[in-house]
Amino acid sequence: xxxxxxxxxxxxxxxxxxxxxxxxxxxxxLVHRQYHDANAVQLSTLISVKTGGCPEDCGYCPQAxxxxxxxxxxxxxxxxxxxxxxxxxxSQGASRFCMGAAWRGPKQRDIVKMTEMVSAVKALGLETCxxxxxxxxxxxxxxxxxxxxxxxxxLDTAPEIYDEIITTRxxxxxxxxxxxxxDAGINVCCGGIVGMGETRQSRAGLIAQxxxxxxxxxxxxxxxxxxxxxxxxYGTAVLxxxxxxxxxxxxxxxxxxxxxxLSAGRQExxxxxxxxxxxxxxxxxxxxxxxxxxxxxxxxxxQVLFKKLGLQSL
Ligand code: SAM
Ligand code: DTB
Ligand code: SF4
Numbered sequence: 363x364x365x366x367x368x369x370x371x372x373x374x375x376x377x378x379x380x381x382x383x384x385x386x387x388x389x390x391x392l393v394h395r396q397y398h399d400a401n402a403v404q405l406s407t408l409i410s411v412k413t414g415g416c417p418e419d420c421g422y423c424p425q426a427x428x429x430x431x432x433x434x435x436x437x438x439x440x441x442x443x444x445x446x447x448x449x450x451x452x453s454q455g456a457s458r459f460c461m462g463a464a465w466r467g468p469k470q471r472d473i474v475k476m477t478e479m480v481s482a483v484k485a486l487g488l489e490t491c492x493x494x495x496x497x498x499x500x501x502x503x504x505x506x507x508x509x510x511x512x513x514x515x516x517l518d519t520a521p522e523i524y525d526e527i528i529t530t531r532x533x534x535x536x537x538x539x540x541x542x543x544x545d546a547g548i549n550v551c552c553g554g555i556v557g558m559g560e561t562r563q564s565r566a567g568l569i570a571q572x573x574x575x576x577x578x579x580x581x582x583x584x585x586x587x588x589x590x591x592x593x594x595x596y597g598t599a600v601l602x603x604x605x606x607x608x609x610x611x612x613x614x615x616x617x618x619x620x621x622x623x624l625s626a627g628r629q630e631x632x633x634x635x636x637x638x639x640x641x642x643x644x645x646x647x648x649x650x651x652x653x654x655x656x657x658x659x660x661x662x663x664x665q666v667l668f669k670k671l672g673l674q675s676l
Pocket of ligand 3: 424
């Protein structure tokens, strides 16, 4: 299925996305069952350790200072706040705790504070993840030494439409940060956003980019755009949910060993579509009633859904 010399061509991913829905889901299930427990979903809780006021211009993001979205800026949380939130997340059943910050990238003093948070969360027995923007040489190693298990940094779109969404950092900047993370021995969490008005061809382009990273990411968050009033992408025509499910299936088939995360957008999604995403190979979700600034299904609602579907949490 994979071309050894060229990896996943966009055209090949496109053929997957063009399959009859049932054939695509069947292929995804075959791959999924070869590498994963088909009835297990990993739970990761997010916290925003620094909110709003971001200098970047990501067209989807409620935290960019230049858009007026009503998000209240919040300076960096204290270590105690983060430890309490992580303790609560663990007691609710999360196994990973992801700390996000609305920065272009961390300054050295931010890295020092982040390393304290990472060590403290790790000491609770949780896997640690951080998403702090672009990393400069040496910063990933500091995070790694503190015990960071995963770094999340998304490619977000296919390269050909990237400039329509973000102008303040380029695609290569993102690839460079991912390389810093790899070189520091931290697991890579990298995915993108679907539902930003892109074509199916662009969704194929995003998946091909991710699948062709060498090696492909250990964790692949597929976000559905959460439309926030005040952002440039607010009012984008809503994507047919089956297209979202198809994207999950293509991620599963092209990155068989990765954890594919059904990420932002679950609150706006029916239980039936979420169930199709799990069938298509998603085996990780964000867990807890908030993402960074927007809502996520409440933990007890997820527990009910998991029970209905016979899913175990990891
Ligand atoms: N500021 C850092 C950065 O951008 O690298 C880290 C945090 S940023 C909020 C992490 C990711 O959240 C973005 O790359 C994007 O994929 C996702 N995201 C942000 N706003 C979103 C939205 N409205 N809907 C879906 N995903 C979103
Ligand atoms: C990712 O891919 N999705 C998460 C996480 N990584 C950091 C963030 C989703 C943010 C959704 C909008 C918000 O809540 O601000
Ligand atoms: Fe800033 Fe990250 Fe939001 Fe972009 S996605 S505006 S970098 S917080």
